[in-house]
Amino acid sequence: xxxxxxxxxxxxxxRVPMNIALVKYWGKRDDLLILPxxxxxSLTVDRLTAETTIRMVPGVGKHTVExxxxxxxxxxxxxxxxxxxxxxxxxxKRKEAEASSADSNGNDPPPIFYHFHVTSTTNFPVAAGLxxxxxxxxxxxxxxxxxxxxxxxxxxxxxxxxxxxxCRSMYGGLVHWRKGEMDDGSDCLAVRTEAAANWEDLxxxxxxxxxxxxxVGSSEGMRRSRETSQLLKHRIESIVPQRxxxxxxxxxxxxxxxxxxxxxxxxxxxxAVCMDSTPPIRYLNEASxxxxxxxxxxxxxxxxxAYTFDAxxxxxxxxxKENASQFLKAVLQTIQVPSEDLQVIGKELAEQFDVxxxxxxxxxxxxxSPMGGGPQE
Amino acid sequence: xxxxxxxxxxxxxxRVPMNIALVKYWGKRDDLLILPxxxxxSLTVDRLTAETTIRMVPGVGKHTVExxxxxxxxxxxxxxxxxxxxxxxxxxKRKEAEASSADSNGNDPPPIFYHFHVTSTTNFPVAAGLxxxxxxxxxxxxxxxxxxxxxxxxxxxxxxxxxxxxCRSMYGGLVHWRKGEMDDGSDCLAVRTEAAANWEDLxxxxxxxxxxxxxVGSSEGMRRSRETSQLLKHRIESIVPQRxxxxxxxxxxxxxxxxxxxxxxxxxxxxAVCMDSTPPIRYLNEASxxxxxxxxxxxxxxxxxAYTFDAxxxxxxxxxKENASQFLKAVLQTIQVPSEDLQVIGKELAEQFDVxxxxxxxxxxxxxSPMGGGPQE
Numbered sequence: 001x002x003x004x005x006x007x008x009x010x011x012x013x014x015r016v017p018m019n020i021a022l023v024k025y026w027g028k029r030d031d032l033l034i035l036p037x038x039x040x041x042s043l044t045v046d047r048l049t050a051e052t053t054i055r056m057v058p059g060v061g062k063h064t065v066e067x068x069x070x071x072x073x074x075x076x077x078x079x080x081x082x083x084x085x086x087x088x089x090x091x092x093k094r095k096e097a098e099a100s101s102a103d104s105n106g107n108d109p110p111p112i113f114y115h116f117h118v119t120s121t122t123n124f125p126v127a128a129g130l131x132x133x134x135x136x137x138x139x140x141x142x143x144x145x146x147x148x149x150x151x152x153x154x155x156x157x158x159x160x161x162x163x164x165x166x167c168r169s170m171y172g173g174l175v176h177w178r179k180g181e182m183d184d185g186s187d188c189l190a191v192r193t194e195a196a197a198n199w200e201d202l203x204x205x206x207x208x209x210x211x212x213x214x215x216v217g218s219s220e221g222m223r224r225s226r227e228t229s230q231l232l233k234h235r236i237e238s239i240v241p242q243r244x245x246x247x248x249x250x251x252x253x254x255x256x257x258x259x260x261x262x263x264x265x266x267x268x269x270x271x272a273v274c275m276d277s278t279p280p281i282r283y284l285n286e287a288s289x290x291x292x293x294x295x296x297x298x299x300x301x302x303x304x305x306a307y308t309f310d311a312x313x314x315x316x317x318x319x320x321k322e323n324a325s326q327f328l329k330a331v332l333q334t335i336q337v338p339s340e341d342l343q344v345i346g347k348e349l350a351e352q353f354d355v356x357x358x359x360x361x362x363x364x365x366x367x368x369s370p371m372g373g374g375p376q377e
Numbered sequence: 378x379x380x381x382x383x384x385x386x387x388x389x390x391x392r393v394p395m396n397i398a399l400v401k402y403w404g405k406r407d408d409l410l411i412l413p414x415x416x417x418x419s420l421t422v423d424r425l426t427a428e429t430t431i432r433m434v435p436g437v438g439k440h441t442v443e444x445x446x447x448x449x450x451x452x453x454x455x456x457x458x459x460x461x462x463x464x465x466x467x468x469x470k471r472k473e474a475e476a477s478s479a480d481s482n483g484n485d486p487p488p489i490f491y492h493f494h495v496t497s498t499t500n501f502p503v504a505a506g507l508x509x510x511x512x513x514x515x516x517x518x519x520x521x522x523x524x525x526x527x528x529x530x531x532x533x534x535x536x537x538x539x540x541x542x543x544c545r546s547m548y549g550g551l552v553h554w555r556k557g558e559m560d561d562g563s564d565c566l567a568v569r570t571e572a573a574a575n576w577e578d579l580x581x582x583x584x585x586x587x588x589x590x591x592x593v594g595s596s597e598g599m600r601r602s603r604e605t606s607q608l609l610k611h612r613i614e615s616i617v618p619q620r621x622x623x624x625x626x627x628x629x630x631x632x633x634x635x636x637x638x639x640x641x642x643x644x645x646x647x648x649a650v651c652m653d654s655t656p657p658i659r660y661l662n663e664a665s666x667x668x669x670x671x672x673x674x675x676x677x678x679x680x681x682x683a684y685t686f687d688a689x690x691x692x693x694x695x696x697x698k699e700n701a702s703q704f705l706k707a708v709l710q711t712i713q714v715p716s717e718d719l720q721v722i723g724k725e726l727a728e729q730f731d732v733x734x735x736x737x738x739x740x741x742x743x744x745x746s747p748m749g750g751g752p753q754e
Contacts, residue, residue: 230642231649234611265607265655272608272653278638279673280645282666289659296656 009058012146015051016139016375017044018132019168020204020308020316022263023243024270025177027226027236031219033185034164037226038236039244040177041193042168045204045316047369050132052120052139056147061115067136068121083137083162084116087144090154116144124367137162138169142375156189172374173198174251176244196252198372201320205327207335208365209287209313216281218311221274228278235273256320260306263318264295267308274311285313290334290361298330324368325349336362386435389520392428393752394421395512396545397581397685397693399640400620401647402554404603404613408596410562411541414603415613416621417554418570419545422581422693424746427509429497429516433524438492444513445498460514460539461493464521467531493521501744514539515546519752533566549751550575551628553621573629575749578697582704584712585742586664586690593658595688598651605655612650633697637683640695641672644685651688662690667711667738675707701745702726713739 019042027037065072065080074080091114118140122132141159144150150158152170159166167190168175174196180188216224225232243262250258274281284292288309295307295317304323308316319327328345331337336359345368346353396419404414442449442457451457472489495517499509518536521527527535529547536543544567545552551573557565593601602609620639627635651658661669665686672684672694681700685693696704705722708714713736722745723730 228642230616231608231611231646234608234615238611239607261655265605265653268655268657269608269653271657272649275652276642276646276649278642278645280648280669286663292657 009055010147011053011055012143012377013051013053014139014142014146014375014377015049016135016142016169017046017373018048018050018135019044019165019175020371021165021168021310022247022259022308023240023266024310025165026270026273027222027232028164029179030183030185031223033188034160035185035188036164036177036179037232038240039179040165040168040240041244041247042165042175042177043202043204043318043371044169044172044175044373045206045369045371046373047367048122048124048135048206050120050122050135050139052118052136052143054140054143054147055117056114056144057117058112058114060113063116063118065118066120079137079162080118080140083140083144083158086158086161087116087148088114090150090158091148094148124365133163134166134169137166138375141166142170146377153186153189157185160185160188160190170375173372174248176248193248193251195248199251199254200370200372201254201322202371203319203321203324204369204371205317205319205324205331206365206367206369207287207291207315207317207331207337207363208367209285209291209315209363211285211287211313213285213313215283215312221277221281221311224279224281225273225277229273229276231276232273235269239269257303260299260303260318263306263308271309283311283313284309287335287361287363288313288315291315291317291331294330294334298327318371321370325351328353328368331366332356332359334359334361336360337366338364341366386432387524388430388432389523389754390428390430391516391519391523391752391754392426393512393516393519393546394423394750395425395427395509396421396542396552397748398542398545398687399624399636399685400617400643401687402542403647403650404599404609405541405596406556407560407562408600410565411537412562412565413541413554413556414609415617416556417542417545418621418624419542419552419554420579420581420695420748421546421549421552421750422583422746422748423750424744425499425501425512425583427497427499427512427516429495429513429520431517431520431524432494433491433521434494435489435491437490440493440495442495443497456514456539457495457517460517460521460535463535463538464493464525465491467527467535468525471525501742510540511543511546514543515752518543519547523754530563530566534562537562537565537567547752550749551625553625570625570628572625576628576631577747577749578631578699579748580696580698580701581746581748582694582696582701582708583742583744583746584664584668584692584694584708584714584740585744586662586668586692586740588662588664588690590662590690592660592689598654598658598688601656601658602650602654606650606653608653609650612646616646634680637676637680637695640683640685648686660688660690661686664712664738664740665690665692668692668694668708671707671711675704695748698747702728705730705745708743709733709736711736711738713737714743715741718743 021040021042023041025036025040029035029037138159141155145155156167168177171192174193177190246262295305298305305327306318398417398419400418402413402417406412406414497513515536518532522532533544545554548569551570554567623639672682675682682704683695
């Protein structure tokens with residue numbers, strides 16, 4: 001990693017995990033600045049990362065973005081342009097401030113043009129619906145932060161205007177994305193919950209149930225819920241603030257049962273709000289419901305697992321490490337898991353899993369990961 | 378039909394349609410008296426009826442209930458006993474009042490014992506999840522009303538303590554079940570919306586999607602939502618009252634589009650509350666969602682159909698008569714309908730339906746019916 005020294009080329013590389021919300025973000029108060037209607041709170045998934053290198057090159061030229069070896073068409077992905085524009089605006093602002101203090105003759109410094117080259121690699125399939133863009137934009141924001149020596153709130157803003165919840169991937173531990181009140185988004189920030197060190201014991205098991213269904217994208221879904229759901233407003237005003245606090249308390253006191261109850265209730269409520277929209281939005285499929293049943297049954301006699309679903313059918317189940325292998329055994333009774341995934345997981349847990357006679361529900365990928373690790377350089 | 382003349386045997390026969398809620402009843406404020414947490418509003422489905430004959434026989438003896446030729450085990454169906462007990466209590470009360478005005482010597486009239494024999498026939502399969510018990514208990518209540526010369530509020534109470542929403546099947550036209558405020562349920566009554574004559578033009582098309590899934594019964598579901606859903610209270614207090622009024626306005630002014638919007642939004646919100654419960658409750662299946670998609674597509678360019686779902690996967694679609702055959706054609710593109718049902722419907726509409734090449738979604742029964750007709754003697 002090099003630093004910004006005037007008009008020289010600069011480069012930075014960062015690896016950033018995706019994150020999963022424990023209290024869901026659903027609804028924007030500003031579509032352009034991507035300011036949310038409610039606070040959300042999340043943990044990163046350590047093993048699902050985007051590794052991103054950014055070169056910032058002086059001179060007029062075309063920005064380029066390459067993800068997993070494929071060139072991204074920037075004219076149909078405006079968010080990259082938005083982030084680059086904002087980065088260059090922040091840089092100009094700083095240079096102007098530096099120039100006016102160093103050089104009091106009142107002349108503006110000559111405008112300097114730059115373009116960015118982004119190369120990003122994710123270690124999971126981008127198309128699997130696993131919020132890869134959150135990790136990707138967080139990595140872009142962090143790399144630009146290094147190059148341009150931005151402060152944390154500026155980097156946060158860069159990530160957020162790229163992909164909303166990307167700002168939650170910029171820290172380890174429990175991350176709280178505050179919606180803020182200001183129209184310019186200056187108090188809309190993701191922050192690490194300082195009260196608690198990372199809870200190393202938390203693992204997640206992700207089951208990919210992607211199907212061929214045409215899906216309502218999350219931007220369209222959020223717009224629809226904001227405009228038509230009579231329950232969304234109540235959720236935002238009267239339920240979410242309390243749940244954020246409950247998650248923080250449960251996480252800080254290492255109370256898994258309380259944590260799990262809130263996680264599941266909030267996932268269900270998010271999908272309830274989708275159902276309450278016009279036309280109704282459905283993200284869960286038969287396989288998702290099979291997984292819910294599996295977790296409910298696993299939790300009889302004591303809550304040891306919590307499911308959560310984003311805007312799609314894929315499940316993320318959070319467990320304490322000691323219960324991971326028991327939970328996997330329960331999953332295998334009802335859901336068919338690719339054998340290569342089982343081999344990996346089996347080695348990690350030093351366990352052999354007896355695979356029963358072909359359950360009808362299938363997942364296309366199962367990933368196990370510790371949670372709460374932050375970005376890495 | 379004969380009348381109550383002291384200790385003689387009496388008999389009455391009534392035919393009563395089932396009803397479908399346009400604003401849903403979900404949640405009880407009193408489990409024993411079946412007092413609801415919110416108002417609901419409904420229309421009857423003229424062609425799906427229960428025809429019930431009651432004989433009231435003097436003397437000590439066993440009550441008997443026979444539905445579609447099969448004897449009902451009353452020890453595991455306490456609701457019949459509850460209704461019979463209440464009927465006899467009401468009769469004693471009246472006799473006491475008559476006696477005390479006629480006979481002022483202060484002696485109580487001798488207690489008279491009775492038992493009931495109920496024979497009921499439904500013209501649709503009881504197991505299809507089509508709220509047959511509502512029609513059945515409404516018929517029992519109306520027949521007992523005739524025999525014992527009860528007033529309407531007493532008959533309403535009899536139907537309600539038998540099967541909650543049964544009280545909405547006792548009238549034609551738009552029926553409003555008021556939750557009431559009193560602990561004894563005395564102001565909890567279903568009443569006909571007097572402002573509007575029956576809207577003869579409304580038809581419903583019912584699609585039975587019954588599957589083998591184990592279902593959460595509505596009593597258990599209501600209890601679960603009341604105890605765990607954070608959205609239910611808001612729905613009850615802030616949303617339902619407004620929707621009842623909107624339905625009344627739309628129905629009275631024959632505004633199909635407004636009626637349809639509220640019907641669909643309220644069905645969706647009811648299922649959203651189910652999703653918001655712990656554990657979450659799911660009544661809709663893949664076929665139900667296929668039907669939702671079919672209606673959404675049919676409504677592009679103008680709302681001409683409204684779906685509504687009770688506590689199960691079966692759909693009820695409300696249309697104006699002039700649109701019934703167009704809607705059926707749309708259904709046949711995506712849902713396989715038994716050919717015998719199509720023949721019946723085709724004759725009624727004097728239409729031939731081209732059945733396309735086997736859609737994968739199937740319904741086991743399709744019924745078309747006018748709405749809003751009342752009970753018949």
